[in-house]
Amino acid sequence: MLKLSKLTDYAAVVMAQIARHPEQSHAATELAEKVRLPRPTVSKTLKMLARAGLLTSQRGVQGGYQLARSASRISASDIIAAIEGPIAMTECSHADGECELFNSCGVASNWQRVSLAVGTLLDSVTLAHLAQSNPIKLPVQLPIQSVTLAEAVEVEHPFEVEKDY
């Protein structure tokens, strides 16, 4: 499914909620009510987001959470990474690969490129985008051009993958 975890989903919802009132401080209890999710769970995601540096926190009376920077400077991948760790589609996607099958694999480097492309895409989506509840539908030019991929035409010749069709 290539699915985000529920907690990541909650995180996005909560972040969006905060982004809509960035000037004030938001307590876990308040946010839980707003997004209609159990308080302990909301609290847990808030802690994770704060530890990742996306939220600042204030303890004590009148405390709570605020965005650490503007919503347009927080990306979807920031939020995902805060909850699930770095975005990597495969085991070997991250640099310090310890997959002993790396050599016999044959697709590793290309999966890494795909992973990179997905990462770039998710970088380009901001919390400001997500928080907008009544979106204007405008095409957005994504900076995918910077991601390199093998060219299909070149592949087919050496391996003759097209022959059987």
Next chain:
Amino acid sequence: MLKLSKLTDYAAVVMAQIARHPEQSHAATELAEKVRLPRPTVSKTLKMLARAGLLTSQRGVQGGYQLARSASRISASDIIAAIEGPIAMTECSHADGECELFNSCGVASNWQRVSLAVGTLLDSVTLAHLAQSNPIKLPVQLPIQSVTLAEAVEVEHPFEVEKDY
């Protein structure tokens, strides 16, 4: 992590192996040795791929698996979907949403757009791309322009998300 399951990873490796010799039929045992993975597991993924229509199978002596269509007509999302089901980043990404929080959520429609964009990206990557073991690094223009997203500039004004920064 937004990670693919191991089986999906195996599936990609096995498909790539087959794609490199598309004219011949490949038995599970042979493929398992080539990719150095346990036979039952490889067998399982092959069955899934066949059931999804990406491979054709032949039983009996001299039987085995072949690509159902050319490698350039099989996409990464085909492979992912064969193992993990349809690509959907969030619970509510697929049409028949039954998330009771949909209304209070506030980010649903935009996550759906992001999910769509990731799907489009994965559609544009073919097995021919993946199978190429020594990739030529060429920029590829992805058809992401067709995916609509909320415009950040428009978001910031109504909710004043930029004010606090």
Next chain:
DNA sequence: TGTATATAGGACTAAAATGGTCCTATTATG
């Protein structure tokens, strides 16, 4: 026609990840 070689389908188990709750600090306000 029988035997060997394949895949098909699904049951089953063990291990890991996830979701969710709760408890005990710590910090800040007034």
Next chain:
DNA sequence: CATAATAGGACCATTTTAGTCCTATATACA
């Protein structure tokens, strides 16, 4: 000093995933 908030982490139940294995079915060919 009491109250209200976050910090950190322990803990458990549930679900998902990985992996194996068994039985049935189909095909080739001697």
